Amino acid sequence: MMGSENxxxxxxxxxxxxxxxxxxxxxxDDGRDHIGNSITSQSYxxxxxxxxxxxxxFAASHHPLSFPTPADSDPLLSPPSPQPPLLKxxxxxxxxTTATDDPRHLDPPSYAxxxxxxxxxxxxxxxxxxxxxxxxxxxxxxxxxxxxSSSDYLEIVVSNPQKEAESSKNSIVPGNNAYVTYxxxxxxxxxxxxxxxxxxxxxxxxxxxxxxxxxxxxxGFVIPPRPEKSVVESQVMQKQEFVEQRRxxxxxxxxxxxxxxxxKKSDELRVFLQVQGRLPLPTSVDVASRMLDGAGKxxxxxxxxxxxxxxxxxxxQPAKGGRDLLRLFKELKQSVANDWGASRPPAEExxxxxxxRKQWLHDLEQHLTNASKQAEALVKAQQGLADTxxxxxxxxxxLTKFENEEAVLNTQRVRAADMKSLATTAVRVSRYHRGxxxxxxxxxxxxxxxxxxxxxxHNAFSDRSSALLTxxxxxxxxxxxxxxxxxxxxxxxxIFGGDKSRIRKTEELKDTIRxxxxxxxxxxxxxxxxxxxxxxxxERLDRERRTDFVNMLKGFVTNQVTYMExxxxxxxxxxxxxxxxxxxxx
Amino acid sequence: xxPTLQRSGSGSTQSPRxxxxxEPFLSVSVIDPAKMGNGVQAYISxxxxxxxxxxxxxxxxxxxxxxxxxxxxxxxxLFEKYKGIFIPPLPExxxxxxxxxxxxxxxxxxQALDIFVNRxxxxxxxxxxxxxxxxxxxDEQTMERARSQExxxxxxxxxxxxxxxxDVQSKVSDVVLGKEKPVEESTPEYEKLKRYIFELEDHLAxxxxxxxxxxxxxxxxxxxxxxxxxxxxxxxxxEDNALGKVFSEVGDKAEIVSVKMxxxxxxxxxxxxESLKDYVRAVQSIKATIAERANAFKQQCELAExxxxxxxxxxxxxxxxxxxxxDAEREYDVLKADGEEATRRFEAIVQLMNEEIVRFQEQKxxxxxxxxxxxxxxxxxxxxxxxxxxRSLLPKLEACASx
Numbered sequence: 001m002m003g004s005e006n007x008x009x010x011x012x013x014x015x016x017x018x019x020x021x022x023x024x025x026x027x028x029d030d031g032r033d034h035i036g037n038s039i040t041s042q043s044y045x046x047x048x049x050x051x052x053x054x055x056x057x058f059a060a061s062h063h064p065l066s067f068p069t070p071a072d073s074d075p076l077l078s079p080p081s082p083q084p085p086l087l088k089x090x091x092x093x094x095x096x097t098t099a100t101d102d103p104r105h106l107d108p109p110s111y112a113x114x115x116x117x118x119x120x121x122x123x124x125x126x127x128x129x130x131x132x133x134x135x136x137x138x139x140x141x142x143x144x145x146x147x148x149s150s151s152d153y154l155e156i157v158v159s160n161p162q163k164e165a166e167s168s169k170n171s172i173v174p175g176n177n178a179y180v181t182y183x184x185x186x187x188x189x190x191x192x193x194x195x196x197x198x199x200x201x202x203x204x205x206x207x208x209x210x211x212x213x214x215x216x217x218x219x220g221f222v223i224p225p226r227p228e229k230s231v232v233e234s235q236v237m238q239k240q241e242f243v244e245q246r247r248x249x250x251x252x253x254x255x256x257x258x259x260x261x262x263x264k265k266s267d268e269l270r271v272f273l274q275v276q277g278r279l280p281l282p283t284s285v286d287v288a289s290r291m292l293d294g295a296g297k298x299x300x301x302x303x304x305x306x307x308x309x310x311x312x313x314x315x316x317q318p319a320k321g322g323r324d325l326l327r328l329f330k331e332l333k334q335s336v337a338n339d340w341g342a343s344r345p346p347a348e349e350x351x352x353x354x355x356x357r358k359q360w361l362h363d364l365e366q367h368l369t370n371a372s373k374q375a376e377a378l379v380k381a382q383q384g385l386a387d388t389x390x391x392x393x394x395x396x397x398x399l400t401k402f403e404n405e406e407a408v409l410n411t412q413r414v415r416a417a418d419m420k421s422l423a424t425t426a427v428r429v430s431r432y433h434r435g436x437x438x439x440x441x442x443x444x445x446x447x448x449x450x451x452x453x454x455x456x457x458h459n460a461f462s463d464r465s466s467a468l469l470t471x472x473x474x475x476x477x478x479x480x481x482x483x484x485x486x487x488x489x490x491x492x493x494x495i496f497g498g499d500k501s502r503i504r505k506t507e508e509l510k511d512t513i514r515x516x517x518x519x520x521x522x523x524x525x526x527x528x529x530x531x532x533x534x535x536x537x538x539e540r541l542d543r544e545r546r547t548d549f550v551n552m553l554k555g556f557v558t559n560q561v562t563y564m565e566x567x568x569x570x571x572x573x574x575x576x577x578x579x580x581x582x583x584x585x586x
Numbered sequence: 587x588x589p590t591l592q593r594s595g596s597g598s599t600q601s602p603r604x605x606x607x608x609e610p611f612l613s614v615s616v617i618d619p620a621k622m623g624n625g626v627q628a629y630i631s632x633x634x635x636x637x638x639x640x641x642x643x644x645x646x647x648x649x650x651x652x653x654x655x656x657x658x659x660x661x662x663x664l665f666e667k668y669k670g671i672f673i674p675p676l677p678e679x680x681x682x683x684x685x686x687x688x689x690x691x692x693x694x695x696x697q698a699l700d701i702f703v704n705r706x707x708x709x710x711x712x713x714x715x716x717x718x719x720x721x722x723x724x725d726e727q728t729m730e731r732a733r734s735q736e737x738x739x740x741x742x743x744x745x746x747x748x749x750x751x752x753d754v755q756s757k758v759s760d761v762v763l764g765k766e767k768p769v770e771e772s773t774p775e776y777e778k779l780k781r782y783i784f785e786l787e788d789h790l791a792x793x794x795x796x797x798x799x800x801x802x803x804x805x806x807x808x809x810x811x812x813x814x815x816x817x818x819x820x821x822x823x824x825e826d827n828a829l830g831k832v833f834s835e836v837g838d839k840a841e842i843v844s845v846k847m848x849x850x851x852x853x854x855x856x857x858x859x860e861s862l863k864d865y866v867r868a869v870q871s872i873k874a875t876i877a878e879r880a881n882a883f884k885q886q887c888e889l890a891e892x893x894x895x896x897x898x899x900x901x902x903x904x905x906x907x908x909x910x911x912x913d914a915e916r917e918y919d920v921l922k923a924d925g926e927e928a929t930r931r932f933e934a935i936v937q938l939m940n941e942e943i944v945r946f947q948e949q950k951x952x953x954x955x956x957x958x959x960x961x962x963x964x965x966x967x968x969x970x971x972x973x974x975x976x977r978s979l980l981p982k983l984e985a986c987a988s989x
Contacts, residue, residue, distance in 0.1 A: 360824065364824045371817040371820070373817075374817040381809070382807060385803040385804065395789070395792045398789060398792075406782045409948075547987075551987060561973050575959060581958070
């Protein structure tokens, strides 16, 4: 947190996060987890949908973590803590399971809306998901427990949106400012929480606050992005559909946070989930007052107030618009110099590995986007087939009924019987197709989840870039300060006995240099820390991505096999029944 | 009497016994569509091969070239001559220009034309028609001459045709609603039949619509599977060797499955959807026969009316000993004969229709049974094929997941 009023807060925060890290090590559960263990996929059990139970052997592989060994000495370098086990016990795959059985993946991509229920003949094309809300209401009242309670878990359910009116005294906009609060229920066995189940009411603004505080506290980490603010009028805000969509998005977001090995242990999250009443996190001040704030500081900064320099407490956060106008200008100047300057910046991004990684992630993101889009199209096509098959079956059932009612000749009844067999099979097969599609949605949702993650990775990388920029800026500043000092020295030495004003200036300059040196040191340490966070997170993501993708493919393929086998059996029956009509000449 | 023969499959001739046997047979196939001409005048010609040992025909084999309008001529002639018989239906004229020469449309039409001719050739009455013989044997110029003299119900403007159907339809509904109209036969059985035919058409049309959509869905799914496979392969390029290979194989399999779907789509179209369409057309043909029957009945009734009045006139003339009596008596005799003729015609239609209905229902049970069988067979083949294709990947995926 920047700003002089939060100076101490900022430092305390730095301190606090360090303590947290240390406490992570001291707590027996934490530390490095086994490389290549399929357990690592657990971290994304909350990111993406539960794995299909068609591969129940796969589900069984999510066994509880064996407690790993303590990490290395430097707490900041300790990798993420172990993952929670499956939060939801696997359901058996009935053809009638739907994507909405697991409320965690009700979000976009849009195809998730396509599969609302296999028994419905009418599928709503976009938005408006009534069955999802039913399911999630159900799950609001009952957490499904996994049998693995010896490891950490943090289960979150968001439910029960309620309209509340805000007193118009404090708001700039007069009149009735209604807003929506959501009931957030948590179940956990993490010791920090000191409780096993509790609920709070939060509004979306609180979520924004949480997200902002997390971004500041966990620079360099790949933090799941929060749901977007919507710039809509209050009318829309209160509409049922919008509120429902938001509820779903919030739940997804909080669960993702809870799945992140480091963030789930964060104070910010804990406080958000647990503390009743007003959220005790510093709020993100609105832009207008921030601008005013920064504008207020500017004159002091311009007139060479000692507080205009960047102190160590400032450098641990990037310059934010409004607050740190001068710093922003300096860093902007630096970045321009970096881009356009003839000389190399004082400290460069030398890590080629990092640059390669960036490029690779860029490619991954492109391919993910493409794959996610094609997955959507595939699901829509599968749904279309399922629907039309069902409609065909129904049309034939009507025909059968008609022929039977109107039958004059026996041959009509025979035909009606044949038709009925075909029709009922078609309807049954249509249900299988819907079931297959629901499972497909679950698996291919992984693609979408990783796309969301790419966003978070970008943020983590830009944390790094801005920290580097701060370092570079400070280095430039230092070098110009030093040359000024030199000039003063030279000028001073020419005057015999010294020059009172010059001496004073030199002293001041030396002070400034000292402070700036400290700041530089801090900035460099911060940069290194962020680099390390980046590295660990990317490594973790790499492992998890491989596992998740394999599981996604495996799940997808397994589904196809299972359902197609079932469908093949159904049609073979009908083919055998109608064999007598087959042409004799092949 | 030439026995009813099995219709031949597309492109293949089937003879139950060797051609040299004494048993009479007549088998026809319609093959080799070829585009003739250019631009707006372009059309498709077909080879019509007749294999027969019938005395009236130039045997054992004769090949002629025919085009769609020749088939239409045949159908119209038969419809005129054989009132009461359900003339086999023809595929529709193509209304959309750009589809007229697609391979799929041409194949669908060829199949339908082949079925059409074979049905005629295997109908115990129709197969004796002179028009059929001309159609199967005459040279192209004779055929063209005959075609240009075409008359018949289908030359009537569509509006007239619609009116006839509407009349029949309204008569049905009138009776259903209890409004009696004098010039309409209204035996309960016949009413039931008419109602049945009309409702049947609606049901069948709906089923056919869904069947066609199902074909499209197969194609769409095949297409998106192919695209998905490509996307998966691309995604695999970001992965290292082992995992990358798995991605690549999944992508390849998706492509294979996509091809299977396209094949089944085609099979579904030719063997199921077309059968349903054929069924619909057959029912529409029956409606045309119903219209003819209504016509005949009306004629008969009107003549009966006229005769009645004529009788009254005649008696009047007899009483007055008018010199017009002789003429009147002559006219009366002519009318009487016409009346008998009309009655005969009508009753022939009724008789034929009764037989035809039975024949029709039997035939349709066979046709539909086959269509259902093909449908189920194709779907089973597809599903099993897909399962097999994906199954072959499972060991590798399993290995990757556990490594």
